[in-house]
Amino acid sequence: MKQHDQVFRFLIQNTAVRGQLISLDASWQKCRERSDASAYAKTLLGHALSAVALLASTLKMKGQLTLQIRGQGPVHLLVAQATSQRSVRGLVRQSKPIEHSQQTLQQIFTSDKIVITIDSGKGHRHQGIVPLTGSSLADALQTYFEQSEQLPTRLWLACNETSASGLLLQKMPGQNEDLDSWNRLTQLASTITDDELLELDASAILHRLFHQETVRMFESEPLRFDCSCSRERSLGMIKSLGKAEAMDIIQEQGKINISCEFCNAQYDFDPIDIEQLFASDDSIASSPTQH
Numbered sequence: 001m002k003q004h005d006q007v008f009r010f011l012i013q014n015t016a017v018r019g020q021l022i023s024l025d026a027s028w029q030k031c032r033e034r035s036d037a038s039a040y041a042k043t044l045l046g047h048a049l050s051a052v053a054l055l056a057s058t059l060k061m062k063g064q065l066t067l068q069i070r071g072q073g074p075v076h077l078l079v080a081q082a083t084s085q086r087s088v089r090g091l092v093r094q095s096k097p098i099e100h101s102q103q104t105l106q107q108i109f110t111s112d113k114i115v116i117t118i119d120s121g122k123g124h125r126h127q128g129i130v131p132l133t134g135s136s137l138a139d140a141l142q143t144y145f146e147q148s149e150q151l152p153t154r155l156w157l158a159c160n161e162t163s164a165s166g167l168l169l170q171k172m173p174g175q176n177e178d179l180d181s182w183n184r185l186t187q188l189a190s191t192i193t194d195d196e197l198l199e200l201d202a203s204a205i206l207h208r209l210f211h212q213e214t215v216r217m218f219e220s221e222p223l224r225f226d227c228s229c230s231r232e233r234s235l236g237m238i239k240s241l242g243k244a245e246a247m248d249i250i251q252e253q254g255k256i257n258i259s260c261e262f263c264n265a266q267y268d269f270d271p272i273d274i275e276q277l278f279a280s281d282d283s284i285a286s287s288p289t290q291h
């Protein structure tokens with residue numbers, strides 16, 4: 001039986017290669033059901049979610065990894081986010097149908113880059129720009145690992161209506177002489193089909209690919225959909241608008257409504273909330289500065 005919404009880590013003994021398998025099921029449904037984009041765009045979202053979930057679990061510190069593609073094409077926005085606490089969220093936006101002549105990701109998004117941001121939450125942010133090449137996200141992300149100082153890494157991503165799955169292989173540092181096993185194992189992994197990745201359980205996949213190797217599997221860990229939006233964060237957004245603009249909206253609409261694009265949560269703020277938000281500011285501004 002395939003286990004749902006799990007990440008499985010494994011090591012291939014006597015090599016410097018480690019890996020992960022993930023399956024997003026209920027978590028994928030939560031993201032998928034909120035999108036009215038085409039099946040193709042949803043597949044891109046599924047691939048992106050699998051990719052960020054795999055990449056976030058290779059982070060050494062606590063944090064959040066975001067993949068974003070923004071362009072002027074038929075699919076104009078794709079955001080996938082995963083945290084080191086094993087939560088995912090994401091969205092895809094499409095404004096018009098994809099033309100037959102639009103084959104590559106670059107044409108579909110009318111963008112030439114993927115932005116990958118790693119945010120450790122304490123003001124430490126690292127942003128990487130990856131050229132948006134090829135026809136699959138896995139191919140495009142390949143370049144990220146080749147061009148950055150990251151460890152050699154390969155990803156295989158698959159997605160259908162019920163699941164989004166992925167396989168990651170990574171060559172660990174310090175054993176550069178072991179190129180043979182890296183080449184052998186990535187070649188074996190490349191024989192995986194989308195159906196196998198989506199339908200087989202983790203041990204069946206590892207047996208199918210690496211039955212001639214000794215694979216050590218670790219205990220699986222659950223993944224879930226989780227949105228980091230909150231009333232406090234929404235207030236922060238209003239604050240960044242500034243008092244004048246916030247008051248204009250209150251004048252026009254009687255309240256400020258912020259709806260979360262990821263989970264559809266609605267946050268309403270009435271005139272008193274807004275007064276309080278900026279009143280605390282005024283009192284700080286007018287109180288003597290303390291050092």
Ligand SMILES: [Zn+2]
Nearest residue numbers: 227229260263
């Ligand atoms: Zn939300």
